Amino acid sequence: MRIAFPHMGNAYIPLKALVEELGLEAVVPPRPSQHSLKEGSKHAPEFVCLPFKVTLGDCIAALEMGADTLAMVCGMWACRFGYYGRTQHLILRDLGYRFESLLIGREQIGEVLEKLKNAVGRGWQKKLARALRLFRAKARAVDELERMAGEIRPREAVKGAADRLLETSLSRLEAASTLKEIRKRAEEARTAFLEIPLSEGPVARVRVVGELYVLLEPALNLDLVRRLAWNCRVEARPVLSTYRWLLHPVWLDPKLNLESYWARRKARPYLPQVLGGEEHMTMAGALTARREGYDGLIHALPLTCMPENICRTILPELCEKLDLPLLTLVFDEHTSPAGLDARLEAFADLLMAKKGKATREGRAHIRVDREPPCQGRKRNFA
Amino acid sequence: MDMRDGREAAVVGIPRALAAYKYAPFLVAFLEECGFKAVVSPPTTSSIVKEGSASCVEDICVAVKVLFGQALRLRDGVDLLLVPRPVKVEKRPHDTFTCPKLMAAPDMLRHGLRDLPPVAEFLVSGGREPLLRGCMGLAKKLKIPPWRAYRAYRKAYAAGERYFRLLRSGVHPTKALESAISGGNPEDGLLAAGNGDPTVAVIGHPYLLGDGHVSHHLLERLRGLGARVLTSCMYEGLGGGCIPVPIPPLSWSYERELAESAALLSRRGDVDGILYVTSFGCGPDSLVLEMLRREGIVRPGVPFMELVLDEHDGPSGFHTRLEAFVDMLRRKRRSF
Numbered sequence: 039m040r041i042a043f044p045h046m047g048n049a050y051i052p053l054k055a056l057v058e059e060l061g062l063e064a065v066v067p068p069r070p071s072q073h074s075l076k077e078g079s080k081h082a083p084e085f086v087c088l089p090f091k092v093t094l095g096d097c098i099a100a101l102e103m104g105a106d107t108l109a110m111v112c113g114m115w116a117c118r119f120g121y122y123g124r125t126q127h128l129i130l131r132d133l134g135y136r137f138e139s140l141l142i143g144r145e146q147i148g149e150v151l152e153k154l155k156n157a158v159g160r161g162w163q164k165k166l167a168r169a170l171r172l173f174r175a176k177a178r179a180v181d182e183l184e185r186m187a188g189e190i191r192p193r194e195a196v197k198g199a200a201d202r203l204l205e206t207s208l209s210r211l212e213a214a215s216t217l218k219e220i221r222k223r224a225e226e227a228r229t230a231f232l233e234i235p236l237s238e239g240p241v242a243r244v245r246v247v248g249e250l251y252v253l254l255e256p257a258l259n260l261d262l263v264r265r266l267a268w269n270c271r272v273e274a275r276p277v278l279s280t281y282r283w284l285l286h287p288v289w290l291d292p293k294l295n296l297e298s299y300w301a302r303r304k305a306r307p308y309l310p311q312v313l314g315g316e317e318h319m320t321m322a323g324a325l326t327a328r329r330e331g332y333d334g335l336i337h338a339l340p341l342t343c344m345p346e347n348i349c350r351t352i353l354p355e356l357c358e359k360l361d362l363p364l365l366t367l368v369f370d371e372h373t374s375p376a377g378l379d380a381r382l383e384a385f386a387d388l389l390m391a392k393k394g395k396a397t398r399e400g401r402a403h404i405r406v407d408r409e410p411p412c413q414g415r416k417r418n419f420a
Numbered sequence: 421m422d423m424r425d426g427r428e429a430a431v432v433g434i435p436r437a438l439a440a441y442k443y444a445p446f447l448v449a450f451l452e453e454c455g456f457k458a459v460v461s462p463p464t465t466s467s468i469v470k471e472g473s474a475s476c477v478e479d480i481c482v483a484v485k486v487l488f489g490q491a492l493r494l495r496d497g498v499d500l501l502l503v504p505r506p507v508k509v510e511k512r513p514h515d516t517f518t519c520p521k522l523m524a525a526p527d528m529l530r531h532g533l534r535d536l537p538p539v540a541e542f543l544v545s546g547g548r549e550p551l552l553r554g555c556m557g558l559a560k561k562l563k564i565p566p567w568r569a570y571r572a573y574r575k576a577y578a579a580g581e582r583y584f585r586l587l588r589s590g591v592h593p594t595k596a597l598e599s600a601i602s603g604g605n606p607e608d609g610l611l612a613a614g615n616g617d618p619t620v621a622v623i624g625h626p627y628l629l630g631d632g633h634v635s636h637h638l639l640e641r642l643r644g645l646g647a648r649v650l651t652s653c654m655y656e657g658l659g660g661g662c663i664p665v666p667i668p669p670l671s672w673s674y675e676r677e678l679a680e681s682a683a684l685l686s687r688r689g690d691v692d693g694i695l696y697v698t699s700f701g702c703g704p705d706s707l708v709l710e711m712l713r714r715e716g717i718v719r720p721g722v723p724f725m726e727l728v729l730d731e732h733d734g735p736s737g738f739h740t741r742l743e744a745f746v747d748m749l750r751r752k753r754r755s756f
């Protein structure tokens with residue numbers, strides 16, 4: 039079985055570990071790019087959301103690389119994501135590809151386990167348990183490294199230092215194959231991160247909320263986080279993480295589920311119904327941003343996204359009430375980097391001006407960030 | 421909530437948009453029975469769409485823009501806005517939903533528009549009698565005693581059924597709604613009358629088909645071209661059963677209904693072609709259309725065309741496509 043799965047940020051590292059630990063082969067397509075997006079858009083329905091198009095491009099690339107099984111999560115949610123797998127596989131079959139579908143969802147769990155059992159063979163339970171442990175450890179380590187890099191990036195003295203380190207440590211982590219090794223690699227990276235020289239000067243912090251894929255996949259958001267860090271000295275933190283996306287549905291880290299529950303409670307006055315996307319995290323993220331020390335909010339969404347467009351109608355008024363600067367970024371295949379840069383810079387100027395004024399007036403809830411980074415890495419809801 | 425400020429009865433306004441095309445007759449009957457005055461906003465016009473688009477985010481589907489426009493139109497004359505919020509509208513073992521935009525319609529109005537009268541919602545969300553549950557929730561909000569609400573519900577239920585019967589008999593959805601609300605006779609509204617040439621089945625959400633302005637008067641136009649018209653509204657509320665092909669498991673109830681009517685209509689002997697009407701940027705339809713085409717839900721071989729409604733496009737291009745389609749069907753019929 040040569041299993042392939044679409045990309046999302048660095049999710050491929052733990053997923054690959056999971057598949058390989060089961061003794062199967064993982065086919066990892068090249069990172070999403072304008073090319074794979076174009077490939078996907080060619081065959082996708084016109085009005086479908088952006089993640090569909092990119093992941094379709096990934097699937098095509100993986101099939102070209104010789105994958106014989108495509109894995110995708112599925113479910114009967116209110117949003118489109120649950121039907122991605124089914125529709126994409128229909129399209130791919132009509133294009134003439136032959137492959138096995140592995141649609142992983144609550145309704146199909148028995149079927150999926152059956153398939154795995156046949157592919158893995160004797161002792162599959164033990165292997166699966168081991169693989170899941172490894173998967174969780176890697177996901178956690180990736181998450182931590184990403185977070186540290188995100189904190190250091192806007193403050194680094196030499197542009198690109200954090201990312202170079204992130205890249206080497208991620209590839210080392212990818213090669214690690216035991217829990218002990220993972221722990222060691224993570225520890226090494228941690229010390230290395232803390233040794234990166236930093237520069238002086240204020241840094242604004244913004245929270246990024248919005249649709250999962252656009253938040254986490256640099257190819258879709260045109261490297262939003264790096265752009266903000268390098269060009270504007272803004273630390274941008276997504277409310278969602280790959281770690282959360284991977285582990286939330288399988289209950290491997292109950293903390294995440296609790297967090298989600300709280301977010302729903304917070305969002306209830308605004309959106310009492312479950313809309314199937316990340317709308318609760320968006321609303322809760324906006325509501326708690328001030329208290330958690332953010333200076334602004336960026337709302338990122340793909341063009342025709344349903345839940346996030348609903349949030350988009352609600353957020354402007356809410357942010358005004360919260361006195362929180364808001365920037366809405368809508369991404370599609372045609373978004374241009376130049377236009378994005380201009381908007382980000384204008385937003386960063388606004389934040390800095392506001393921040394300067396606030397500190398002069400001595401308002402307590404905005405703090406000027408001079409403390410060394412990576413202090414707050416234990417904070418969970420950020 | 422006491423909103424009468426001296427007048428006889430409080431006025432409750434229902435924007436003619438989205439799920440109102442399903443529940444407005446029911447709600448009007450319920451409210452009137454409870455001693456309120458219920459008004460449904462007038463049919464959509466271009467100025468309503470314009471106002472709606474101006475006050476709403478750009479890239480949302482035209483149906484939501486109509487909702488915003490209609491709500492603004494009602495703003496001054498009413499004490500309360502009532503918007504249905506359908507969530508779980510059918511009985512199935514798994515969770516079912518409707519489009520997220522329908523499920524969040526009251527929220528979008530409440531937090532997205534300023535200076536609006538308070539927005540109440542009619543929540544349809546499962547239970548043994550979803551409509552009764554919704555009514556009781558509404559009654560609590562409006563301070564109607566439960567016994568009175570129950571009696572009103574019984575009457576309203578009959579009114580709702582009457583409306584669905586009209587739709588099922590093939591009356592033009594706009595006229596059916598009009599006559600169900602104001603009690604008129606739906607004269608000459610029968611779309612399926614006669615043995616026109618050809619017969620076209622139109623599939624789409626009632627809030628698109630029933631909205632003359634948004635759908636560029638599609639149904640009348642087809643009649644004008646000499647076609648006999650069947651619509652997916654004819655399967656309104658029939659709820660599954662004897663569908664000839666397996667329908668993919670969909671959690672969107674209304675889309676499932678459309679898929680089912682597509683399966684049934686395309687297998688009727690008298691249907692020559694199918695038109696699927698969707699709005700620009702519609703979320704569920706973008707995937708459901710793929711499934712309809714690729715899973716053989718629409719009988720392979722039946723001509724199938726998709727029409728996209730957009731508030732920016734004028735009717736002329738739309739009508740040209742329509743004429744071409746009808747001509748094609750006619751030629752196909754002759755050649756047999």
Ligand code: SF4
Nearest residue numbers: 087117119315343344
């Ligand atoms: S959340 Fe938005 S982008 Fe994601 S599947 Fe739903 S509509 Fe598409």
Ligand code: SF4
Nearest residue numbers: 481483519521702703
């Ligand atoms: S189903 Fe489509 S047209 Fe209807 S509200 Fe949802 S997105 Fe808009």
